Amino acid sequence: MSKLRFPDSMEECVYFTRRQADEKGKVVCWVFREKCSKCSKGQMAKPVDEKTGRPKVRANTYICPECGFEVEKKEYEDSLTANIQYTCPKCSYEGEIQIPFKRKKVKGVDTLRFQCEKCKEDIDITKKMAEK
Secondary structure: OOOOOOOOOHHHEEEEEEEEOOOOOEEEEEEEOOEOOOOOOOEOEOOEOOOOOOEOOOOOEEEOOOOOOEEEHHHHHHOOEEEEEEEOOOOOOEEEEEEEOOOEEEOOEEEEEEEOOOOOOEEEEEOOOOOO
């Protein structure tokens, strides 16, 4: 198995997280931005706010900066691949895996779920929720 490429900067990523799974377990997950499916030149990104120059975090679309092609957030994110480096909290196995970036509901929370390659234990990366 080839070694996963770690991102050089956050600009390359749609999603990045580093989590502690237990005392022994940990997970690092990142999802690279993809090239535009229409022109293959620009990298798809969230629209930018003209006033601040920052991406609109809550936008429901991704836009190609080169040709202006737009795609729905869910459709675009479901086509991406999540890269994961992990240490299993059950057996302490250190591994790398790639899975589709499709979150499923687990106990009512959006979750990326994968299994340890050695012991087949389910490992979850839950979407962080804002505390009220």
